[in-house]
Amino acid sequence: MDKRAMEESLFKGLMIASTLIILSSLVLILAAVIVKGLPAMNLAMITQIPKGGYYLGKEGGILNAIVGSVYLSGGATLLAILIGLPVVLYLNVYAKKGARIAVFTRFSFDVLWGVPSIVYGAFGFTIMLFFGLGASLLGGIIAVSLLILPIMSRAMDEVIRMVPQELFDASYALGATRLETAMKVVVRQALPGILTAVLIAFGRGIGDAASVLFTAGFSDSIPCSLFRPAATLPLAIFFQLGTPFPEVQNRAYASAFILTVIILIISITSRVLTRRFTRNIVK
Amino acid sequence: MDGKTHISVQNLSVFYGSEQALKNITIDIPDKKIIVIIGPSGCGKTTLLKSFNRLVDSIEGVKVSGKVLVDGENIFDPRVDVTGIRKKMGLLSQSPYPLPMSIYDNVAYGPRIHGLKNKKELYRIVEHYLKESGLWDEVKDRLNAPASRLSIGQQQRLCLARGLAVEPEIILADEPTSALDPKSSQRIEEIFLKLKKKYTTIIVTHILRQAKRLADYVLFLYCGELIEHGPAAEIFENPKEEMTKEYIKGIIS
Amino acid sequence: MKMQSKRLLKDKLASKLMLLVTVFSGLLVFMIAIGLYQRSRPILAIKSLTELLFSTSWHPLKKEFGLFPFIMGSLWVTGVSIAIAIPLCLLSAIYLSEYAPRTVREWAKPLIDLLAGIPSVVYGAWGILVIVPLIKNHIAPFFGAFSSGYSVLAGGIVLAIMIFPVIIHVSVEVFRAVPYEVREASLSLGATKWQTIKLVVIRKAMPGVIAAVVLGLSRAFGETMAVLMVAGNVAKVPSSVLDPAYPLPALIANNYGEMLSVPLYDSALLLSCLVLLLVVLSFNIVARIVLIRVERSVL
Numbered sequence: 001m002d003k004r005a006m007e008e009s010l011f012k013g014l015m016i017a018s019t020l021i022i023l024s025s026l027v028l029i030l031a032a033v034i035v036k037g038l039p040a041m042n043l044a045m046i047t048q049i050p051k052g053g054y055y056l057g058k059e060g061g062i063l064n065a066i067v068g069s070v071y072l073s074g075g076a077t078l079l080a081i082l083i084g085l086p087v088v089l090y091l092n093v094y095a096k097k098g099a100r101i102a103v104f105t106r107f108s109f110d111v112l113w114g115v116p117s118i119v120y121g122a123f124g125f126t127i128m129l130f131f132g133l134g135a136s137l138l139g140g141i142i143a144v145s146l147l148i149l150p151i152m153s154r155a156m157d158e159v160i161r162m163v164p165q166e167l168f169d170a171s172y173a174l175g176a177t178r179l180e181t182a183m184k185v186v187v188r189q190a191l192p193g194i195l196t197a198v199l200i201a202f203g204r205g206i207g208d209a210a211s212v213l214f215t216a217g218f219s220d221s222i223p224c225s226l227f228r229p230a231a232t233l234p235l236a237i238f239f240q241l242g243t244p245f246p247e248v249q250n251r252a253y254a255s256a257f258i259l260t261v262i263i264l265i266i267s268i269t270s271r272v273l274t275r276r277f278t279r280n281i282v283k
Numbered sequence: 284m285d286g287k288t289h290i291s292v293q294n295l296s297v298f299y300g301s302e303q304a305l306k307n308i309t310i311d312i313p314d315k316k317i318i319v320i321i322g323p324s325g326c327g328k329t330t331l332l333k334s335f336n337r338l339v340d341s342i343e344g345v346k347v348s349g350k351v352l353v354d355g356e357n358i359f360d361p362r363v364d365v366t367g368i369r370k371k372m373g374l375l376s377q378s379p380y381p382l383p384m385s386i387y388d389n390v391a392y393g394p395r396i397h398g399l400k401n402k403k404e405l406y407r408i409v410e411h412y413l414k415e416s417g418l419w420d421e422v423k424d425r426l427n428a429p430a431s432r433l434s435i436g437q438q439q440r441l442c443l444a445r446g447l448a449v450e451p452e453i454i455l456a457d458e459p460t461s462a463l464d465p466k467s468s469q470r471i472e473e474i475f476l477k478l479k480k481k482y483t484t485i486i487v488t489h490i491l492r493q494a495k496r497l498a499d500y501v502l503f504l505y506c507g508e509l510i511e512h513g514p515a516a517e518i519f520e521n522p523k524e525e526m527t528k529e530y531i532k533g534i535i536s
Numbered sequence: 537m538k539m540q541s542k543r544l545l546k547d548k549l550a551s552k553l554m555l556l557v558t559v560f561s562g563l564l565v566f567m568i569a570i571g572l573y574q575r576s577r578p579i580l581a582i583k584s585l586t587e588l589l590f591s592t593s594w595h596p597l598k599k600e601f602g603l604f605p606f607i608m609g610s611l612w613v614t615g616v617s618i619a620i621a622i623p624l625c626l627l628s629a630i631y632l633s634e635y636a637p638r639t640v641r642e643w644a645k646p647l648i649d650l651l652a653g654i655p656s657v658v659y660g661a662w663g664i665l666v667i668v669p670l671i672k673n674h675i676a677p678f679f680g681a682f683s684s685g686y687s688v689l690a691g692g693i694v695l696a697i698m699i700f701p702v703i704i705h706v707s708v709e710v711f712r713a714v715p716y717e718v719r720e721a722s723l724s725l726g727a728t729k730w731q732t733i734k735l736v737v738i739r740k741a742m743p744g745v746i747a748a749v750v751l752g753l754s755r756a757f758g759e760t761m762a763v764l765m766v767a768g769n770v771a772k773v774p775s776s777v778l779d780p781a782y783p784l785p786a787l788i789a790n791n792y793g794e795m796l797s798v799p800l801y802d803s804a805l806l807l808s809c810l811v812l813l814l815v816v817l818s819f820n821i822v823a824r825i826v827l828i829r830v831e832r833s834v835l
């Protein structure tokens with residue numbers, strides 16, 4: 001009897017230790033970002049663009065990257081909504097339940113979800129070459145929108161699937177077309193969830209480096225055209241870290257701090273929204 | 284009730300959160316007889332059964348008060364070893380749930396976890412109990428096949444063999460035939476009657492005819508309360524309580 | 537009547553448009569694969585696939601494009617990350633789904649998912665800050681070896697942390713999907729909770745857990761930025777975990793600048809991208825199919 005209890009206690013100890021290790025890695029990473037990044041933070045970082053010699057240690061900030069990232073991820077999110085929302089609406093409103101196209105598309109999105117971001121970057125690059133586009137904001141937008149499309153669609157799909165059949169029936173019974181039901185009833189009902197999906201996708205897009213590496217290039221100025229290269233936060237961090245100057249490297253950590261804060265805010269907001277949304281659902 | 288008492292339930296109440304599933308049950312369960320618990324669904328019959336082998340413990344938010352004495356020992360005493368209690372009780376559920384392993388391993392599972400390693404001994408036990416539950420002839424050639432391949436009637440008999448293999452003293456059966464076809468049901472009932480000589484058997488059923496066929500004693504549970512109990516003949520022919528009469532006549536169900 | 541037909545027309549039009557977009561999305565995977573293949577054709581025309589995959593000679597200027605060191609680099613780093621992640625994640629998933637009190641579970645799960653949101657550059661930066669010095673100054677000397685710190689081990693550790701959320705999330709769901717009746721069957725025979733988990737629950741959950749691990753594996757295989765920053769990027773097959781490695785995604789990412797100036801370079805890199813895609817896709821598809829089957833058999 002004791003032997004069984006001992007084995008159980010041993011494993012229980014190992015299990016709790018594992019969980020603690022995993023949770024503490026999160027704490028370690030956040031702590032490092034704060035400890036290294038906070039001291040190097042100052043107002044100039046977020047309000048100025050890199051002045052001459054910034055990467056050699058002179059003044060400036062990373063406003064170019066902050067604005068660039070926001071524009072890029074924002075544009076990509078918009079593009080992804082334009083493609084993703086119609087698809088999800090089609091799957092849930094127009095297609096019959098269990099139709100082959102629905103199963104196929106959903107499976108396809110699930111598979112796309114796992115494609116590495118560098119593949120999207122490389123593919124975006126080939127598209128850009130095809131159209132004669134150089135490294136640019138637009139190129140980055142296209143690549144990132146492909147990256148976040150499966151994530152956004154899946155999140156939206158899960159929310160829209162929860163809309164009760166009775167709501168559909170009520171709308172049809174009043175003589176509404178499928179389009180009207182989709183746009184006026186379904187979207188409205190699922191709006192909080194759709195917004196959450198958009199937020200999640202935006203957060204994913206803003207943090208990714210590999211997809212913008214080939215496609216968006218980099219620039220020291222704030223983007224003012226779709227067709228010129230744009231700076232992004234992840235790449236700014238990467239480049240600053242790559243210099244041999246400690247002041248610049250510290251600024252890299254400050255930039256990492258900024259990026260992490262942005263993403264944490266988005267993450268927590270979307271989680272809070274999801275909770276609030278599911279609380280109000282009547283089952 | 285005459286005869287030796289095997290289980291003595293004293294003021295047993297079970298709460299699921301704020302809902303009271305069992306209200307102050309007091310009853311003495313006699314030894315080596317078949318006791319049938321009848322009553323409408325959702326009235327605590329399964330809860331009572333699961334209290335006997337303390338499976339209620341694993342339900343979140345459950346609270347138990349009162350005592351259940353088995354051979355004089357309170358099974359709810361915190362110092363008591365739960366696994367030992369469960370070994371004494373064999374549970375047969377409504378839908379058969381074979382473990383995800385072969386037929387042989389299913390029956391051998393119980394003895395193995397309690398420390399038996401000798402292969403010859405294990406084989407002897409598996410053969411013996413598969414014979415006791417009337418399954419041996421049908422499976423003796425494919426003991427290593429997965430248990431999930433058996434028909435549902437065979438699976439239920441397998442679960443019975445599995446439960447007997449740990450050598451319990453008491454058999455608990457929760458609607459053991461409701462998922463089975465009439466022929467398999469009949470076989471299970473015959474086995475219960477045969478096992479009566481060695482085990483105290485407590486069966487929950489909502490099939491009144493089955494209760495009449497099997498019971499020595501009857502407990503009538505309604506909304507968590509023990510309304511009436513007594514020898515089968517008395518309860519079925521001459522129930523004292525109004526509610527018992529109505530249930531047996533089939534008015535409330 | 538006119539109003540009616542206008543609305544119906546809109547509906548029909550929208551339906552066709554949406555169908556188009558849906559089909560387009562469904563075919564996206566194929567389009568990506570085909571696009572990459574098209575750009576890889578130049579190099580496939582001159583060199584055989586086996587030569588490209590198994591040659592260790594990487595000299596782009598001499599038109600030598602042996603991908604073997606990079607494939608091995610990826611395998612080493614991914615292997616280390618899985619070796620670290622599997623035991624930790626499995627134990628943690630069992631704890632969270634079977635033993636942890638509800639409050640712990642409700643806090644731990646979102647926190648672990650938060651790990652998934654941290655961008656790969658930040659992981660890389662953290663790796664450079666913490667893990668690389670750790671290996672250089674403490675771990676390597678402990679084993680009597682020298683290492684710059686930028687190594688397979690560094691990549692493996694960082695990747696392991698990156699794939700914790702995927703493996704745990706899916707594993708916990710798989711464990712919780714095991715029906716409670718099977719657990720009860722085991723418990724009522726007198727098994728302890730741990731015996732039940734060890735002998736019954738894990739068995740039933742095994743296919744799903746394997747699928748979770750495969751998903752994590754494919755994520756690790758495709759990760760670019762973080763490994764690029766800590767793995768060392770030396771084009772040689774690693775001979776120990778303390779050696780540097782040059783995983784496939786890092787190769788592609790590092791050389792995009794020179795891609796167009798050296799002949800056939802872009803073709804070789806995009807071929808490696810295609811290889812990467814196909815490997816990851818096959819892992820993903822297999823894992824997804826297994827998970828669908830698991831879901832079906834349980835319901």
